[in-house]
Amino acid sequence: MTERSTPGGTGRAATDDDPRLIAYRALAAVTEDDAYANLVLPRLLDFHHLGGRDAAFATELAYGTLRNRGTLDAVIEAAARREAARIDPPVLDVLRLGAYQLLKTRVAAHAAVDTSVSLVRRVAGHRTAGFVNAVLRKVSQRDAGSWLDSLATGDPVADLALEFAHPEWIVREFARSLGGDDELAEALGADNLAPSVHLCARPGLITPEELAARADGLPGYWSRYAVHLTEGGDPGRIPAIADGRAHVQDEGSQLLAESLPAVPVEGPDDRWLDLCAGPGGKAALLGALAARRGAAVTAVEVAEHRAELVRKTTRGLPVDVVHADGREFDPGHLFDRVLVDAPCSGLGALRRRPEARWRRSADDVPDLVGLQGELLAAAVRLTRPGGVIAYVTCSPVVSETVEIVGGASGVDPLDTRRFLPDMPDLGPGPHVQLWPHRHGTDAMFGALLRRRD
Numbered sequence: 001m002t003e004r005s006t007p008g009g010t011g012r013a014a015t016d017d018d019p020r021l022i023a024y025r026a027l028a029a030v031t032e033d034d035a036y037a038n039l040v041l042p043r044l045l046d047f048h049h050l051g052g053r054d055a056a057f058a059t060e061l062a063y064g065t066l067r068n069r070g071t072l073d074a075v076i077e078a079a080a081r082r083e084a085a086r087i088d089p090p091v092l093d094v095l096r097l098g099a100y101q102l103l104k105t106r107v108a109a110h111a112a113v114d115t116s117v118s119l120v121r122r123v124a125g126h127r128t129a130g131f132v133n134a135v136l137r138k139v140s141q142r143d144a145g146s147w148l149d150s151l152a153t154g155d156p157v158a159d160l161a162l163e164f165a166h167p168e169w170i171v172r173e174f175a176r177s178l179g180g181d182d183e184l185a186e187a188l189g190a191d192n193l194a195p196s197v198h199l200c201a202r203p204g205l206i207t208p209e210e211l212a213a214r215a216d217g218l219p220g221y222w223s224r225y226a227v228h229l230t231e232g233g234d235p236g237r238i239p240a241i242a243d244g245r246a247h248v249q250d251e252g253s254q255l256l257a258e259s260l261p262a263v264p265v266e267g268p269d270d271r272w273l274d275l276c277a278g279p280g281g282k283a284a285l286l287g288a289l290a291a292r293r294g295a296a297v298t299a300v301e302v303a304e305h306r307a308e309l310v311r312k313t314t315r316g317l318p319v320d321v322v323h324a325d326g327r328e329f330d331p332g333h334l335f336d337r338v339l340v341d342a343p344c345s346g347l348g349a350l351r352r353r354p355e356a357r358w359r360r361s362a363d364d365v366p367d368l369v370g371l372q373g374e375l376l377a378a379a380v381r382l383t384r385p386g387g388v389i390a391y392v393t394c395s396p397v398v399s400e401t402v403e404i405v406g407g408a409s410g411v412d413p414l415d416t417r418r419f420l421p422d423m424p425d426l427g428p429g430p431h432v433q434l435w436p437h438r439h440g441t442d443a444m445f446g447a448l449l450r451r452r453d
């Protein structure tokens with residue numbers, strides 16, 4: 001790590017490859033261009049040839065600042081006596097980065113303030129330096145706990161939202177899904193821990209042991225195909241991923257994809273369908289499992305560019321990709337097994353998408369719920385009597401999960417817990433809800449259903 005970037009280093013002018021400047025650029029792309037941090041930051045790091053501790057520092061600053069935005073803004077507003085919305089976006093992003101260092105890292109206070117002043121001079125001009133200096137000095141006068149105490153309102157939801165940096169509506173949705181407040185702080189806290197990258201060793205193509213040895217990883221906890229990477233880095237550079245023997249996939253997604261072929265069915269079992277396939281992680285695992293059982297997968301995706309991603313991801317596997325709306329898909333025959341991995345709010349994967357919690361709104365949910373119900377109804381129509389449907393979301397929101405399944409007709413619920421064997425704390429059944437704080441997976445929901453005669 002260079003002196004310039006050392007957390008306790010000097011506040012001299014930021015150069016192009018300064019980790020703080022790179023973190024700032026990632027924040028600005030998210031704030032101004034609606035970019036995704038996990039796409040834009042690796043590109044910036046690559047472009048500036050940043051690696052090792054500098055890259056890790058830039059990543060922690062960018063992702064940590066994005067995750068904690070709500071809490072940082074509340075502190076900045078109190079220190080600046082001004083609403084965040086009335087501060088120029090570039091200045092606000094520098095303040096957020098500075099406040100994050102002061103409240104959430106061990107960077108020395110003088111270094112956090114001085115480097116933020118240099119940074120704002122570079123990105124917003126000299127006039128703003130005094131304001132940033134004054135606000136951050138004020139922020140530095142208290143630690144995080146003392147700021148939380150002073151901003152607490154006494155309302156439990158608002159105070160948890162502030163402490164764990166989640167919008168209040170998400171705190172309420174998690175509480176509803178968990179059935180109370182007992183584990184709420186743990187569930188929210190788990191969203192703020194950077195998760196390891198999970199890989200899926202495609203069955204029949206590579207074993208998890210071999211993949212773990214080659215990718216410098218460890219076997220997963222629950223899925224027989226999972227490997228957890230121990231180091232960060234670009235999974236695309238792992239040869240087994242580049243040549244299609246493995247792919248990146250949260251262990252929870254693997255478990256729910258593999259639960260579908262685990263259910264016994266009577267009669268034919270060679271036509272499988274993935275009704276919402278893009279970008280193709282579950283289609284790839286299903287395709288690898290289908291290949292071993294003489295079955296084939298039809299993968300439907302409504303967005304053309306995502307259908308193309310499914311084609312790439314499943315190359316070499318018995319997967320036929322169809323660009324179509326799953327609600328209208330009619331191939332002229334029925335399927336033995338159908339997966340509906342429905343488009344959803346994504347609140348189950350907040351730990352993997354630093355800015356997502358501030359982008360989503362409660363108003364997004366009703367439209368998603370309508371679409372989810374229609375896709376599940378289409379799945380039921382496309383399944384032969386006695387066949388099996390898996391309804392899956394990467395969300396624990398009750399209206400997107402239990403209520404969608406409860407509204408389906410023509411199906412009987414199976415005890416999904418039986419098909420995720422040896423996993424504890426899956427909920428009261430018959431469906432399963434995974435949680436990062438319980439299982440180390442994304443908060444995936446899964447329901448296995450049998451099509452009635």
Ligand SMILES: C[S@@+](CC[C@H](N)C(=O)[O-])C[C@H]1O[C@@H](n2cnc3c(N)ncnc32)[C@H](O)[C@@H]1O
Nearest residue numbers: 276277278279280281282301302325326341343
């Ligand atoms: C949660 S993602 C699926 C993830 C995928 N199964 C995987 O494991 O990689 C939902 C997908 O459904 C697609 N989708 C949305 N509406 C659809 C529709 N009406 N018919 C088919 N696909 C749809 C979205 O474009 C998105 O790619």
